[in-house]
Amino acid sequence: MLDVGRHPNIKLMAYSEVEEVNGEVGNFRVKIKRKARYVNEDKCTGCGACSEKCPTVVPDAFNEGLSTRKAIYTWFAQGIPSTHTIDTEHCRQFQGKKCGICQKVCQADAVEYDQKDKFVELSVGAIVVATGYEVFNPNRIPEYGYKEIDNVVTAIEFERLLSASGPTGGHLYRPSDLKVKEEVPALEKSLKKLSKALERFEKKYGQKSEEFYKALGKEEQGNDPDKAKWAEAYEQKEEVSKRLSEYKAILEKMDVAKKLAFIQCVGSRDIRFYPFCSGYCCMHSIKEAIIANEHEPETNSVIFGMDIRAVGKGFEEYKIRGADHSSITYVRGRVAEIIQLPDKTPVVVYEDTMERVVREEPFDLVILATACVPNKGTKELAGILGIELDRFGFFRTTQANPVDTTRPGIFVCGCADSPMDIPESVAQASAAAARAAQVIVETEMKKAS
Amino acid sequence: MAGKKKKEFEELRIGVFICDCGSNIAGHLDCKAVTEYAATLPGVVFAKENLYTCSEAGILEIQEAIKKHKLNRVVVASCSPRTHQPLFQNSCKSAGLNPYLFEMVNIRDQCSWVHMQDRENATRKAMDLVRMAVARAAFLEPQQDIESPLTPRVGVIGGGSAGLSAAEGLSRMGLEVVLVEKNKELGGLLRNLHKVAPEGVDASERLEGLIQDVSSRPNVKIFTGAELKSLDGYVGNYVMNIRDGEGQTVKESVGCLVIAIGAIPLVQKGLFGHDGKRVITQMELEPILKKGKFDAKRVVMIQCAGARGDERSYCSRICCMIAVKNAMFIKKLSPDTEIRILYRDMQMYGTEKEKMLWEARGEGIRFEVYDPAHPPEVGDKAVRLRQPLLGREIEFAYDLVVLSTPLVAREDASELSQLLRVPMDQNGFFLEAHAKLRPLDFAADGIFLAGSCRYPATYDEARSQGLGAAARVGTILFKDKLVTSAIVAEINPETCVGCMGCLQMCPYGAISYDQERKICQVNEILCKGCGCCAATCPSESASLRGFKPQQLMSQIRAVMEG
Ligand SMILES: Cc1cc2nc3c(=O)[nH]c(=O)nc-3n(C[C@H](O)[C@H](O)[C@H](O)COP(=O)(O)OP(=O)(O)OC[C@H]3O[C@@H](n4cnc5c(N)ncnc54)[C@H](O)[C@@H]3O)c2cc1C
Ligand SMILES: Cc1cc2nc3c(=O)[nH]c(=O)nc-3n(C[C@H](O)[C@H](O)[C@H](O)COP(=O)(O)OP(=O)(O)OC[C@H]3O[C@@H](n4cnc5c(N)ncnc54)[C@H](O)[C@@H]3O)c2cc1C
Ligand code: SF4
């Protein structure tokens, strides 16, 4: 990333989109929309003073919403360029409220609220499409209870939980516990408020709230609105402190997740959704299980899959190592359903195809290996570029020319072509670079002759 | 070295720039105090605190100070050298200061970040680091980047799908190619195949176009029945010694090499009763299918024959696809033939292969999983299998058993590996520089790899890798000359005793032994400046420019002074 950022022959246009492509191989004209960041890229040094002071807190999409960021932000700490960007949907200034804090704190004078989208036109000889993929939304499989069951997460969310720079600093707490932990301060605040209110009533009437409330049962209720309020506040306080002590009890017992279930082919190899195999997800589940075990050696993982597709260099060996040294068990079979116990423990219901029985097994955390599917923008981009898609919705290529799209001079690589892992993507990227270089060289030669 | 003699008497004029990085550094340590402290250090004639040293204003300040205060050393204390050193060095260079007289300290990661809660100690540590940098800067010497010429020609070893694709790619990128194929004919494994899955076109059709394209290119020189016998030189300037088809030795100069010698499908007599007649491999099945006549009525295919076991632990990636392809083709030739595929995991990764699997099932091809602890047994008439799903033994009578055997590394790959000085993995496949991010590079500069000699690959993967390797070559040979860092090792010929300790340590093969003078020598182009040799040398003859004992000791002494 860094090398790309500072290479003299590479002009990086982040936060930009292709709007229009004209011309032909060797001589394309590409119109690009450079979306306004509201921060001057040349002036911003990426120091982060602005986001430190920005008062608006927003869920962080990079951490899959598992943590927060500010309305002026970078996508992630090591992002290139390190320029900050204002999220106008949340920024107070743009929402018509008073703020302007970031402009004040920015010592580089880089914040420009009046910046507009810009359009630039480029002349290029060839185009490489590397727009990647997105993951399948497991909401479409209601049996897996994603978003309903707190402790069912996608592999991407899980990777953020595992990451040392992620929202939990790499500690694998269950999302249900994290939710509880997050609510405690608010509850404590409300408890304090309620206690203060009760104190006021107690002072006014010279009676302990508890006694007042006990006596209230016998007396006529609700005649005095003031006392009705007192009673209400007392009830609320009781409720809140009960919940708080429950939560505290949960937090006291809170431990990292140690028994993990990985469910493979979520949305892949499934004619209801995507018939193809996403290629890399068996391996990322193994990787994640191994890392979890490195973080906490007591971790046990079960990987539920139809086949474990460990087909790359060293992958089969890695898979075996996972079983031998990282307490991974591979179970052949499809998971039918995930249910939740009252204590938020998810239970995996599956058919053990080797033993031919249906089993139910509780886990601390269930991780869904969701399919690699075409990006939402793929169709639109195909239209802009004038290239075809294949029957799965990825950019069409042929075996004879695996990185050529249907339009001469436009090439594709990585998951935009079809699901594949990083080494395959990198090799293809080089292939696309070679094809693009050929176009340039051949165009120059034609011009010369 | 020019300018070296006057060095000793030159007055030291060090400039130190301390970056606040907005509040990123200044928020957690006292940059002003660090700057004041820096000004008191020996040799420092100028010290300045910047809001952002890397901003345009900051850079300008450095450049002006170099001129105004006649600085002959510059130290910047800011963020990570990984991200910012090149910027600062180039800025020094354009202000007329040799970029090797620049020194950088990271007081962001190492001070303000890690000691965020401890302002006092963070400040003290920043002072220590700056003192060390200044001490080292005093002993820095100007260096010139090393430049060497490049030969815009490429040697491609192996003329299969990957090698041909590389040759095509390179030639179309305007580079000359020398293609060396061991066989009498080009084409590799594909020459003996019937159809190529998943598209199902004839292998010969797929191959002919490619061979014709490559053979007709004026800038491709092809040697068939030939072998690379030895290789001299280094990146940009290799000389290949080729034994050509007539047995003559030919010398060819090339700047880079692409290795694409493929792999071979395992044939092992006796493996699951292999006899080449009733028990054959997929490779042996291909020519039978090519003939178009097929009369076996009961076929059993056994996956992972010789793979994923004790002897060979890896999965060969492509043999599941080959089995499904051939099973489907048998069905086409002889629809009433019963086919069973005994497998462990069907490795039909990706879009098209998985689709083949659905279709094969639809055509009535049966898939039976087996447990490696109880592998199938091939008897005279039937294959016996303990079916884990049913929990009992079943028998499949057969006319033909087809073994899906893995691709294994060529025996002569190890010879080539020694000759090129590139590593192999435990399975005899070539080992790339980085499994994820540099799949087509060797660690050695200027040599690349593609196709099944790296790891079993399908045709399209081999082709992508061949083209990809061409692009990797382009990153070196599309330049006018090779420029490498001056931070390389040197060996003092006066004191070297020729023990060859360094030669054994050098991971880049940059050290050679001079038979005549009986000493070791460093090839500056190959040297990556890792310093292994300097650390090893018992007579302190090997040293690394920019990291000489004096330069390092000055730093160590400076930290002790604190
Ligand atoms: C949970 C998980 C774990 C994984 N772990 C591993 C692993 O350990 N090892 C491994 O090898 N692989 C792993 N993978 C697979 C890996 O993510 C992919 O192989 C790789 O990201 C593919 O790279 P790509 O460049 O093709 O696509 P992407 O990484 O998706 O990059 C595409 C880029 O294009 C941009 N883009 C999209 N549309 C447009 C547009 N219209 N205009 C401009 N830009 C656009 C996107 O913003 C994005 O930056 C994992 C995948 C997942 C989901
Ligand atoms: C039975 C079978 C069926 C297959 N079916 C399919 C299929 O349907 N679809 C598909 O996509 N793929 C298929 N493949 C895979 C396909 O064959 C490979 O992807 C492809 O051959 C890899 O090309 P390569 O250039 O890496 O290696 P190879 O094709 O093996 O070519 C290597 C070349 O290097 C030469 N060589 C070796 N050593 C030296 C040396 N020292 N010096 C000079 N030259 C040397 C060899 O003679 C050979 O010509 C099949 C493979 C097998 C075994
Ligand atoms: S906008 Fe200003 S304050 Fe924000 S990161 Fe950039 S330079 Fe720093």
Ligand code: SF4
């Ligand atoms: S890689 Fe594994 S988990 Fe992913 S779709 Fe393929 S078989 Fe399923």
Ligand code: SF4
């Ligand atoms: S590709 Fe299939 S047959 Fe070949 S080793 Fe892997 S699992 Fe076994």
Ligand code: SF4
């Ligand atoms: S510094 Fe490293 S690469 Fe250079 S010669 Fe010494 S051991 Fe080899």
